[in-house]
Amino acid sequence: MHHLAELAEKCGELPASFFRFQVVELWVFGDLLDVPKDVDVIEVALVTDLPVDEVPWLDEPSGAEHWANSTRLSRNPFKAVWRSKDAPVWNHRIERPALIWSAADGINEEALVAVSDGTGELVRLAAPSPEELGKRVEDELAVSLRALRRANQDYADRRWSPGKLTPYSDALWRTTTGYLDLLDVRAE
Numbered sequence: 001m002h003h004l005a006e007l008a009e010k011c012g013e014l015p016a017s018f019f020r021f022q023v024v025e026l027w028v029f030g031d032l033l034d035v036p037k038d039v040d041v042i043e044v045a046l047v048t049d050l051p052v053d054e055v056p057w058l059d060e061p062s063g064a065e066h067w068a069n070s071t072r073l074s075r076n077p078f079k080a081v082w083r084s085k086d087a088p089v090w091n092h093r094i095e096r097p098a099l100i101w102s103a104a105d106g107i108n109e110e111a112l113v114a115v116s117d118g119t120g121e122l123v124r125l126a127a128p129s130p131e132e133l134g135k136r137v138e139d140e141l142a143v144s145l146r147a148l149r150r151a152n153q154d155y156a157d158r159r160w161s162p163g164k165l166t167p168y169s170d171a172l173w174r175t176t177t178g179y180l181d182l183l184d185v186r187a188e
Contacts, residue, residue, distance in 0.1 A: 001116045003076045004028060004042055008101040008112070010071040018070070020063040021048045022103065027089050028115060029097035036118035040077060045094050047083045055084040056147035057091070057140050058178030059171065089125075091136050092185045096124040137185050144179040151175040 011026050023046050030043035048054075050061050060082055068074040083089050089097055098111045098120055111123040128136065151172040158168050 001112070003078070004032070004044075004100060004115070005107075005112055007044070007071060007073060007076070007078070008107045010073075011101045012103075012106055014067075014070060019067055021050045021054075021061055021067075023047065023067065024049050024085050024103045025089065025099060026101040027094070027097035028100050028111075028120075029094045032115060033096070033098055033120035033124060041079045042077055043079050043081075044100075045081050045083050045089050045097055047085050047089055049085055052084040052086045052143055053146060055082050056144045056175055056178055057081075057182055059147060059151075059174045087139065088136060090128065091140060092133060093181075096127055098123045098125070137182055141179070141182045141186060144175065144182055147175045148172075148179045 008026055011023055014023075025045075025047035027045040027047065028042065029045060030041075031037070031039045032042055048061055055061055058081065064082060065074070068080070073080060081094065083094075098115060099108050100111050100115075101107050108123070111120075114120050114123045151168070155165075155168045155172045158165060
C-alpha cells in the first residue's frame with residue numbers, strides 16, 4: 001500500500017509542462033483488490049491525456065519510460081499499463097479497477113483505505129456486460145492493428161539506417177504482444 005500511495009502522490013506533483021503527455025488518472029486492478037494478502041506486483045493503469053491511437057493495448061506512449069523514472073514507478077513493484085482518457089480504462093485484463101488518483105480530484109482516500117482494509121470491492125467499477133466487453137475488445141483490436149502497422153513501418157524504415165534500432169524493435173514487440181493478446185481473447 002505504501003508504494004501505491006506514494007505513486008498517487010507523485011502523480012499529483014509532476015509539472016504539467018515536463019512531459020509530452022500528462023497522466024490524468026491512476027487506477028489499481030488485479031490481486032491487490034481481492035482478499036488482503038501480500039502481492040509481488042501491484043497492477044496499475046495510467047490514463048493519459050493522449051488520443052486512443054497513441055496508447056494501444058500493452059504499448060507505451062513516447063516518454064513513458066522517462067515518466068516512470070521520474071515517479072519511481074520503474075523502481076517499485078508495479079506492472080503498469082497505459083490507457084487513453086478517450087476510452088474506458090477497463091478491458092478484458094483490467095477487470096473492475098478502482099480509481100486511486102485523478103488530476104481533477106486528487107488522491108481518492110476512500111479507495112486507498114478500502115484497498116488497504118481489504119474492502120476494495122466497495123470502490124471498484126461495476127463489471128461490464130458481455131456485450132460491452134466484446135465491443136471493448138473489438139475497439140481495442142482496431143486500435144492495435146493500426147498501431148501494429150505503424151510500428152512495423154517505423155521498424156522497416158529504420159532497419160538499415162544508422163542509429164539504435166532498439167526503440168523501434170521494442171515498440172514493435174509491445175504492439176505485437178498487445179495485438180496478439182486481443183486476438184486470443186476474441187478467439188475464446
